[in-house]
Amino acid sequence: MNRSKAEASDRSKEAGADFLQLDTADAPPGGLTDWLTRRLREAVADGRLPVGSRLPAGRVLAAELGVSRGVVTDAYQRLAEEGQVVGRGRGGTVVVAAPAAPHRAPPAAEPPRPAPALFRADPDPEVFDLLRGTPARIDLTPGVPDLAAFPRAAWLRAERAVLDDLAASDLGYGDLRGTPALRRAVAHWLARNRGIRADPDEVLIVAGTAQALALLGRALGRAGIGEVAVEDPGSLGARQHLAHWLAATPPVPVDAEGIRVDALRATGAPAVLLTPAHQYPTGVVLGGDRRRELLRWAGEGGLVIEDDYDAEHRYDRPPVPALRAALPDRVCYAGSISKLLAPALRTGWLLVPDRLRDAVLDAKRFADLGNPVLPQLVLARLMESGDLDRHLRLLRRRHRRRRDAMIAAIRTHLPGATVHGAAAGLHLMLTLPEAPGRTDTELAAAALAEGVKVQPLSWHARLPYPPGLVLGYAAGSTAEIAEGLAVLGRLVRRSSSV
Numbered sequence: 001m002n003r004s005k006a007e008a009s010d011r012s013k014e015a016g017a018d019f020l021q022l023d024t025a026d027a028p029p030g031g032l033t034d035w036l037t038r039r040l041r042e043a044v045a046d047g048r049l050p051v052g053s054r055l056p057a058g059r060v061l062a063a064e065l066g067v068s069r070g071v072v073t074d075a076y077q078r079l080a081e082e083g084q085v086v087g088r089g090r091g092g093t094v095v096v097a098a099p100a101a102p103h104r105a106p107p108a109a110e111p112p113r114p115a116p117a118l119f120r121a122d123p124d125p126e127v128f129d130l131l132r133g134t135p136a137r138i139d140l141t142p143g144v145p146d147l148a149a150f151p152r153a154a155w156l157r158a159e160r161a162v163l164d165d166l167a168a169s170d171l172g173y174g175d176l177r178g179t180p181a182l183r184r185a186v187a188h189w190l191a192r193n194r195g196i197r198a199d200p201d202e203v204l205i206v207a208g209t210a211q212a213l214a215l216l217g218r219a220l221g222r223a224g225i226g227e228v229a230v231e232d233p234g235s236l237g238a239r240q241h242l243a244h245w246l247a248a249t250p251p252v253p254v255d256a257e258g259i260r261v262d263a264l265r266a267t268g269a270p271a272v273l274l275t276p277a278h279q280y281p282t283g284v285v286l287g288g289d290r291r292r293e294l295l296r297w298a299g300e301g302g303l304v305i306e307d308d309y310d311a312e313h314r315y316d317r318p319p320v321p322a323l324r325a326a327l328p329d330r331v332c333y334a335g336s337i338s339k340l341l342a343p344a345l346r347t348g349w350l351l352v353p354d355r356l357r358d359a360v361l362d363a364k365r366f367a368d369l370g371n372p373v374l375p376q377l378v379l380a381r382l383m384e385s386g387d388l389d390r391h392l393r394l395l396r397r398r399h400r401r402r403r404d405a406m407i408a409a410i411r412t413h414l415p416g417a418t419v420h421g422a423a424a425g426l427h428l429m430l431t432l433p434e435a436p437g438r439t440d441t442e443l444a445a446a447a448l449a450e451g452v453k454v455q456p457l458s459w460h461a462r463l464p465y466p467p468g469l470v471l472g473y474a475a476g477s478t479a480e481i482a483e484g485l486a487v488l489g490r491l492v493r494r495s496s497s498v
Contacts, residue, residue, distance in 0.1 A: 137451030142427035142472035178205025195321035212334035217245025219359035229269035233461035257287035271303035283421015298330035314424035405478035413489025438495035
């Protein structure tokens with residue numbers, strides 16, 4: 001064997017493709033085409049090559065395997081004759097059908113697993129994942145903005161502008177606290193819209209309010225604080241996030257003026273989680289006297305975690321300044337873009353007093369090393385250009401129409417219900433007359449069975465409270481809202497007649 005033939009032989013021994021981990025050493029002598037066809041057919045059958053996936057170009061795969069291009073072409077042609085792939089010119093060779101699965105004897109019967117109890121009175125933390133994943137014809141769950149209104153054109157413009165200006169070095173690991181551009185934009189946004197004066201260096205970019213609560217839970221635990229009081233009724237999801245990290249979340253009743261500070265004092269808890277601008281789920285605003293009483297409690301050593309939930313979405317009342325603006329040394333402030341743009345962006349911000357800052361930064365470092373950089377830069381441009389303000393004005397008009405449609409439908413189909421929190425936000429809370437035949441969790445389960453998704457009020461209350469529902473109106477059309485309320489009205493009448 002001459003030297004060139006020896007080198008070719010050595011190369012063929014090393015030939016192989018990352019694609020399906022193909023190695024020609026596994027092929028029988030003289031059977032390359034049969035071997036490759038079989039391996040491709042097996043990959044289609046077991047799902048490694050799902051329908052819609054594209055096979056490598058024949059010349060590329062032939063070069064990687066060290067075989068003639070004809071071997072790959074013949075294998076592809078056999079699969080095409082079987083109807084499993086099709087050649088689409090420049091679009092390549094695409095998998096279009098999987099072979100029929102061979103008949104197999106059914107596996108031995110396993111004991112049936114109980115279906116998850118979605119509307120239990122005391123739901124597990126996974127309940128929101130289950131509810132989101134459950135299909136429904138009409139979705140009236142709270143906390144979902146109008147996702148169809150996402151400003152795609154403005155986002156694309158901002159993204160192109162960011163990419164045009166981006167240096168290669170900007171694609172490395174970002175600042176743990178968030179990009180300077182977004183921290184500056186958030187500081188300006190909070191000053192304009194929430195009355196908060198903050199230096200950009202005080203802003204920490206987080207993956208939504210959920211991560212803000214997780215970081216605070218870890219930091220407070222390190223500081224020896226194992227108890228954070230919560231509003232009642234109050235967000236089940238927020239309570240679950242805090243409870244994951246802390247020993248206790250004692251409930252504090254909420255009335256028409258917001259959280260009862262006298263009851264907060266009685267718990268002895270050193271910290272409290274609040275939604276003062278638009279209390280969840282009742283929708284009340286923390287009253288002036290109650291606000292001053294709360295600030296006195298904080299000034300005496302208490303710590304407030306302010307979830308600025310739905311603060312920007314208001315229709316029939318003046319704006320309410322954030323608590324953080326009045327007492328920054330005693331208030332941790334959390335906000336996010338989830339209800340303004342989309343939860344999928346997983347972007348929010350957190351401001352904390354100086355004494356907690358290092359512990360929160362440590363928690364963020366070991367959680368994820370910081371949020372993705374590119375979406376931060378795009379969002380910063382949207383905020384600074386005024387596009388986000390324009391989007392908010394559009395949303396307010398649209399949300400007001402849908403809120404009005406829901407109130408009208410409630411008057412028609414649930415005339416005995418009491419509506420709470422209509423002046424702002426993306427949801428309404430309903431309290432219902434006591435129905436002897438059905439709890440609000442049973443009503444929510446019956447509604448889902450008829451294709452309408454809602455949340456029972458009792459999920460969010462541990463103290464005694466009337467039965468009710470929490471209904472989101474931002475994501476549905478006025479026709480869907482009317483149809484969903486008609487279903488709820490029929491179910492309530494049916495249960496009342498039992």
